Amino acid sequence: MSEYEQQIQFLDVSGLNDFSCDFKDGVVVIMPCIDRKKGEETAKVLYRRAAIDCRILIAFDSLRQGFIKTLNDTAARVNAGYIVYTAQDAWPGRGWLECALNSLEESGKGLLAFNDGKWRGHIASFGMVRTSWVNKLYGGDILYSGYKAHGADNELTVIARVQGMYLYNPECTLVEIDPDKDGRSSNPEDKALFRMRFAQGFDGLGDVHRLKKLAAEYNVPMVCPIKPDDSRRNAGVSIIIPISNDTHALKRQLEFFFRVNTFQPVEIVIIEHGGAGDTLGVVADYAAEAFIRFINRGRKHTVADSCYFGAARARYPYLLFLKNGEVITSDILPAAVARLKREPSLASLKTSSFEVLRKRKIIESHCVTVTSSEPGDRNQGSAQEILANAEAEWDTRNCPSIVSVEKNIPLAGRLYVVPRTMSPRNTTRYRSFHLREFCRDLIDVRFVDHAKEGPDFFERLRREKPLVLLQRFAAKDRGTRDFLDRLISTQARIVYDMDDQIFDRSEIEDWRIPGIADHPEQYLECMQHADQFLVSTKELRRRLEMVFKKPVHVLHNLLSAEQVSLSRQAAAEKEHAGDEFIIGYASGSATHDRDLAQALDGIARFLADVPEAGFHCIGDVDLPASFMNAHGSRVTIQPKVDWRDLPRILAGFHVQIIPLEDCSFNRYKSQIRFLESAAVGVPVLASAVGEQAQTIIHGYTGCLCPNTEEGWYQGLHWYFDDPGRLRTIGDRASDMALRYWTTGSEFRRHRLKDILRDLTLGVMRxxxxxxxxxxxxxxxxxxxxxxxxxxxxxxxxxxxxxxxxxxxxxxxxxxxxxxxxxxxxxxxxxxxxxxxxxxxxxxxxxxxxxxxxxxxxxxxxxxxxxxxxxxxxxxxxxxxxxxxxxxxxxxxxxxxxxxxxxxxxxxxxxxxxxxxxxxxxxxxxxxxxxxxxxxxxxxxxxxxxxxxxxxxxxxxxxxxxxxxxxxxxxAWELFKQRIQDEMRIHGKESDKVSDKFTDFFQNGYRPLTCTIKAGFNSGNEQDSEAAALVSHLQRGLESLDYRVRLDCSREFPPEKTRDDVVLHFFSGRLYKPDDYNLNLLWLEAAANGLTRDFLIGFDYILCDAQDTAEMVESLAPEIKTTVLKTKTGQDMTDAIHEAVRFIVKNYVHYKSEGLYRLRNKG
Missing domain, CATH: 3.90.550.10 (Spore Coat Polysaccharide Biosynthesis Protein SpsA; Chain A)
Known part of the structure; x- marks a missing residue:
């Protein structure tokens, strides 16, 4: 080691307290090792092949504290620009460190992954970090200290990738030589920790959305499995699923679960409490995806007992009980846990149709009340409790839903429809019979008489797992309640269909109650058992979402094929006898008398004003004596008619009135009467209340009026005074109704298929x-x-x-x-x-x-x-x-x-x-x-x-x-820009602006107009060269779809025009061009006498010489300037066209960003 004593240093981790290394702008290599001899040999090779000066620290782990802690403890005592982490089994390529340093310096990245011969840049198992970057991650550590042996290099790699700080250069070679490594498995706790931290964004170091794109690459399901002793355990949720034998539902449940990110530590506890399904096989398929525990209790137990069994064994402080097949959305758990942590006094928190509970409360009480467990265990609350829990303010995001991009979701095989009554009243026709027609070829629809079905029917439901739709069904007596209880026990998905607000007594006037078949609380008792809802209007959706916080789908009332056929026939045959102007009114029942009262004063005034007008009523109508005394001879009251006869009678009206009292009940009503009238081409005059007011386009497919005498009077005159308007409005309404508001509409069929898929899945997408x-x-x-x-x-x-x-x-x-x-x-x-x-x-x-x-x-x-x-x-x-x-x-x-x-x-x-x-x-x-x-x-x-x-x-x-x-x-963009300028000058509602806008649309496409202000007489021989150029230019612009006009007069400034573009040939005279136009200036090399005041009047300047352009830029740098290399007609044509395109494209863009400010025209 003596030959490298300045560059290689041996350290024992037991004596790091007195160590420090200061190599401020250089590279320090830290190599934890447990074999001193091997470490020293590797260090020598690393330095010999580095090709640059560096410091190599052999960190001998005599305490056996692990690679990560040894690396971090050593790095904490190093001051360097870069740190390399490697191991004693590394073998470098020649120039490995020089290559790495150059790559990081040139790229500005934070982490370089060496070519280790295994991961191909997928993981920086050996890496080089920029210390100014890595110090921001873990407070000075190189790798996250929570891992024991594996996963830390994966985490550092992923963080660098999502932060855009990752670099892999395969020429930077530092190979790991460990023959036995492929036979060793990774630490399971480290694997679980990596997945949990990945799903949670690594404590905010990684954008979770960007991480999701890398999840599959790193085998992370984006759910948060977590080891039991993790520091975030106090935020974890144990999801407990009791199951008997329906493994198909469990599989579907797990499939959906792994599509969402819970953003919480999660474990799934599956308790099999009876049956002989292949639960273990399903669990095995998903065990690698997240932390799943499976417990087979071996004998039959109740659902509640199994839930408590699971709760007692849960590893986390919060519990969520799900029935087999139920799914949750990503926002449920974090919101519930956050609030429970803020409010310790709360034992549980209901979110949508689920309830998150504190484990300690369950254990203390030794019982479980499952909000959503198995069918048959559904909670039943009183009507007052349900309505009292309704949200005070509607937010549709409160309803559970998932984002799903699945395209080929199969539909349920069968839909059983259970109407309240089998008689063909309006609500049954539209919501049941028309639905069956609408669902043709999509799903087998069968009607069920609840009073006649026996045990075989419910056994069939258990086998088929179909959809069951309760249409306006009420738990009104022992028979209906018994049917409902037996239905719940079958595990069928229950859908409740509603087309009126008849379940909340507080929104229904006392006088309406006798006209409703059953009591509101009896509807509500039935509705609370539904998994999802179908409604006829968006206002009903709003109310049901507020009350039940379950999926609600808007399925509009539509005209049937038979209605359409009868309506077309009636429209073709309709005749109006004599000169009488017939005002029609089709009443559903006597409960509509208060609605009719909204219009009667206006009708009476109109009848007094127009002798040839008559008033024809259908159904139960009770007109005041004063009205009949004044106009009785012109009033016709016809009893209720069969729905098949209604189109023929409606077709005899000139206009149908649809008055509605502005009250809570009517705001939920659908647009049936408008559709029935539109189908026969009869225009309507309607109150601006309810869904009909949202469907009718006022002045185009009908007329909406306020519920005042003046409003109804003026509305009737609006039609009467213009006979052509009756036909126009009626035709437009008919076209829209027959195209989009029938069971045959392709548009509606797409929506229906989407809804049926949601009902089949049991979750709203x-x-x-x-x-x-x-x-x-x-x-x-x-x-x-x-x-x-x-x-x-x-x-x-x-x-x-x-x-x-x-x-x-x-x-x-x-x-x-x-x-x-x-x-x-x-x-x-x-x-x-x-x-x-x-x-x-x-x-x-x-x-x-x-x-x-x-x-x-x-x-x-x-x-x-x-x-x-x-x-x-x-x-x-x-x-x-x-x-x-x-x-x-x-x-x-x-x-x-x-x-x-x-x-x-x-x-x-x-x-x-x-x-x-x-x-x-x-x-x-x-x-x-x-x-x-x-x-x-x-x-x-x-x-x-x-x-x-x-x-x-x-x-x-x-x-x-x-x-x-x-x-x-x-031409279009210039026109729009000028419209905006006109609005700034004259106001947005100015007739001048409106007329111009309308004229453009009526005239359709038009070319750009261009004036060439040449400043010479084209017949003058001295100007023949210039004249030829202008002529060529004119032809070139016309070939590009400009409409060109020549102005060869010597008058300056040019006469004002409404043209789009004016090309000015500089004549030596200074003037201010008209701001209305786009003004282009052509300057030749000999241009003299230019001033800034003159130049800034133009939007674009074309020069034939560089020195001319430089002079322009020195005087008016904000004006775009271009130099033409050659002065041919084609070159000038192309330059002018590009200049116009530039101005049009950049007018708003450049002005808004302050890069190049064009004047505000006008």
Missing amino acids: DKVSIIVVAYNPLPDIMALCESIKAYTNIPYELLIWVNSPDPRTKEYLNSLVPWRTYLVDLNTNVGKAPAANHLFKIAAERFIAGLDDDFILPESWAENMIRAAKAVPDLGWLSADLTPDSSGIRGRGEVCSYPGGVDIYKPSGVGGWMVFTTASAREKIGFYREHGLYGGIDGDYNRRARRLGLNTGYVRDVVGRHKISRDRFP
Whole structure:
């Protein structure tokens, strides 16, 4: 060793207290060893082949404390720029250390992995660290000290990779020579610790979202298995699953469980308490994925007894009991555990349909009350208890759900529908009979009369594990309760269907109670046993989510095939006798008299005003004597009719009124009467209440009016005064109803399949409603739609409003209809905000994404946006960050981090190329402000959200592209920019602005207009050369789709034009060009007398010589300048076109980022 006594030093770890090594800017190699002779031999070879000066420390582990502690203790006494960790069994390549040092110096990375001959850079088993980086990880340690023997190098590697500080250079060779290592297994506790720390983000050192991308590579399931004595054990949860014999359900349960990250230390305890299934085989398949314990009790036990048995053996302080087959979502456990830790007095915490309990409370009481165990053990609470536990404020994120990208999820084989009554009343027809038709070819639907089914039926349910849908079913007597109890015992998945709010007595007026078949508490008693719900309106979804916190799906009422056929026939045959203007009203029952009362005064006034008007009523109607005395001769009251006769009678109306009292009960009602009227082409005048008000497009597919005398009077006149309007509105409504609101609609079928898959799985998958207002050029719209189809991996619906008049755009968008698309095309431009607001109203999913039609989505955007939306508290809305080639602010603002590795930029303003929100957050913020046709929407929406204390911002990991092709459609982009300028000058609601916007759409595509201000007479022989150049230039620009006009007069400045572009040939005269145009200036080498005041009037300057360009840049550096190498007509044409494209593309982009400021036109 004497030959290397300055470079190699032997240390015994028992005597490190007096040791220090100061090699400040150099490299120190630390080599723990247990064989002194071997260590010294290896050290010599390491130094000889290093090719640079270094210090090598042989750290002899005489205490047998392990490699990691020996390395860390030694490194704590070293001051160096770099540290290499290696072992006594290493063998270096020539120049191994010089190569490593050069690689790290050039890259600026923090960790270099040597080519160890085994891992190929996958793990830095031997590595070189930059001390300024590694000291920030573990407080001075090189490797995490919690490991015993293995896993620490894996952790350091993964952290460096997700931080972007990792480097592998295969030319840096430091091979591990250990012939016996392949036969030795890794330490199981170290393996469990690595997986747990990986799943939790290594104490915040790694972004969990980025870690998830590496999980499979490092065999980590992204669930948190944890060793029992870990320091985070006090936050762990034991999930206890009692099972009898249904191993299929257990397998499905484990499959879903390993798709989520619990962000908590977790163990799964499976207790087999009877049966003879292959439980052990299923457990063995997943035992490598997470910490699973299987206990076979060997004889039959009750569920409650098995749960207590598992609780007593749980390793963690918090317990979650699941029935076989149930799944949880990633946000349940951390939220529950966090609150239980904050509030020690709480014995348990209910979250959604689950309950997390303290283990000590269970052990102290020696009993278990299982919130969700096996069917038959479902808790039953009183109606008052259930409603009292309803959330005071709706947040749809509180319902359990998962993000799933599975495409081929099989459907249940059969759906049994149990209607409250088998009679063909409206609710049974729409919710049962129409459902059976709707489900054709998807699932076998069978009706069940609960009063007639015996033991064979329930035994069949046990075998089939089908879906059972209870349609408005009430536990009203012994027979219905017995049916319900026996149904629960079969393990069938129970779905409850509801189309009215009849379960919460507090929201129902006393006078309505006699008209409801059963008592509200009897419905509620039945509903609490449901696994999931189907409802007819979004308002019902909101209420059920608040009360039950279980999955609720909106399945709208739809017209049947027979209804459609009868309606088409009635519309074709309809005739109006004489000149009478018939106001129609179809009453469902006498309970609607209060609804009709909202409109009667307005109808009476209209009848008095219009002698040729008549009022025709169908059903139970009780008109006041005063009304009948005044207008009885013009009133026709017809008894209730069979539903098959209704289309013929409705077709005889000129307009149907649908008044609804503005009350809680009516806000839950669906749009059936609007659809029935629309199907026969009869327009409606309706109250702005309930789902019908969200479905009707006011002024286009119907008319909404306030419940005042004036409102109804004016609404009737609105139709009467314009007979053509009756036909137009009726046709539009009919087209929409028959295209999208029938059991044959492909759009609806996609949603139905998504819902049936959720019902089959027993868990709600996250879905998104995508809304787009289309008005940009077709290539932009196509790029967006193709990115939606390619990169939306979760179930979605696509709602598009067409503001564009372009027939090619219409043709393309119509081709999307079979692909989950709902298209609104009224052949008019209503503006962005009104269009988007209607799409917001009809959006049926819990998550909503409003997208600009010139935005392009990135891969996996929906999953990442939902993950962010779930993580951000007090959610307002979120947008996506942008690529560098996009237009818009990006990568700015304070970065706020949330659970699950979610980072949000929060600048003062948030761009609305994506407005991602939830149905509940959208309800808090409201709709877009409808001011003008274009612009300013997202800024206002951001300010309103933040005034409410809601969070908005950009999701850092979702990076899309916005307005990347602006320069391809310069006429359109210039037009939009000028519209925004006009709005700044005249106000967003100015008629001047509106008219211009409308004119553009009506005129459709138009080319750019360009004036060439040549400043000479083209007939003058002295200017013949210039004239030839201009002529060539004109032809070149026209070939690029410019409409060109020559101005050869010698008048300066040029006359004002409304052209897009003016090309000025410098004539030696100084003037101010018209700000309306894009002004380009052509300067020849002899240009003299230029001033800054003159030059800054132009947007772009073209020069034919470098010295001219340099002179311009010295006077006006903010103006873009280009030098033409040759002065040919083609060169000038290309340069002008590129200049225009540059200005158009960078107008907003450059101004917003302060790189190059173009003037604000106007």
